[in-house]
Amino acid sequence: MRISRRIALAVPAAALALAMGAANAQDTMKLKIGTEGAYPPFNNLTSDGSLEGFDIDIAKALCEEMKADCEFVTQDWDGIIPALQAGKFDAIIASMSITEDRLKEVDFTDKYYNTPPAVVAPNDTDIEGVTKEDLAGKTIGAQGSTTHSTYAETHFSDSDVKLYPTAEEYKLDLINGRLDAVIDDVVVLEEFLKSDEGACCKVVGTLTPVEEIYGPGIGIAVRKGEDDLREKLNAAIKAIRDNGKYKEINDKYFSFDVYGG
Structure with missing residues (x-):
């Protein structure tokens, strides 16, 4: 009886652990990030097919801050906004200026850099x-x-x-x-x-x-109405500015603060 009882108690515990694991997996934000991959030193596709650059490192830092599972998708520049609108990815991190014309098509986060x-x-x-x-x-x-x-x-x-x-x-x-x-x-x-x-x-x-x-700087584009994602990205931008991660990435590429005034 004692052995049977232990087995009986173990089964619900295991089921609970599986359920909690499944819930945690469902809670993980999954994002696809669109970028061009042809604009060094901000974003560049290397010969081995990997992405590198300031935009890419910033995107990775933001995803880590948000505890999001992120995947990069490369897209030609002239089709990048239509691809976002079509759902090919969830956000554009590709050195895109926040302009009035673009704001008619997409929403933007706060700037994450601004260079002349x-x-x-x-x-x-x-x-x-x-x-x-x-x-x-x-x-x-x-x-x-x-x-x-x-x-x-x-x-x-x-x-x-x-x-x-x-x-x-x-x-x-x-x-x-x-x-x-x-x-x-x-x-x-x-x-x-x-x-x-x-x-x-x-x-x-x-x-x-x-x-x-040119607008106020370079921002992250998201689909119209996706305010929750935009605000999470804004909070993450502020967090990496405050905790030093932004400066670490900045100093890897530049000798000055590209965030701008």
């Missing part, structure tokens, strides 16, 4: 500044569907603005002499200048971001 745009040109350029007049008559490259392409098309109206699907493609045309200059984030351009190919070129100047185009 810049113009790069060949070392032997006669371009001396970054005003409309300085760039008049020049062929300017930019990645399409970005705040930088919007700025170029709006403010360099006396230039021939050429748009490219990826940053790598405009860099190739700049190296091969098919462009007079390019515009992009200063950090992205400085990373390019450190490479062997980037030895061709130099920063002509940085631009003061126009908030109507």
Whole structure:
């Protein structure tokens, strides 16, 4: 009788443990994170198929803070918002500026960084500044569907603005002499200048971001109405800023605080 009783008591205990384990598994937030994988040093797909960069490390830190099980999905830039809306992933962490136009399609978290745009040109350029007049008559490259392409098309109206699907493609045309200059984030351009190919070129100047185009900074996009996820991400951004994890990631890539003012 004593042995039978122990067995009888053990069965409910085991069942309870299984039930608790199942409940805990169900409670774990599962997220798919969309990113481009073609925008170093923020996000880049390596030759072995892994992702690296500031965006990727920040995403991992946020997932850890939220105790979420996260999976990355790569997506071409020009289709990244439609892919989010279609449910291919739950959030975009891909250096996306918070702009009024995008806010009509998606919701954003608070910013997680904010760096200025810049113009790069060949070392032997006669371009001396970054005003409309300085760039008049020049062929300017930019990645399409970005705040930088919007700025170029709006403010360099006396230039021939050429748009490219990826940053790598405009860099190739700049190296091969098919462009007079390019515009992009200063950090992205400085990373390019450190490479062997980037030895061709130099920063002509940085631009003061126009908030109507660039917005308040770079945020995480989520589908419209997903306020719970947005607020959890906001809380996690604040937490990693407060606990030093953000600075640890920042200092891995940059010599200054990219969070901005």
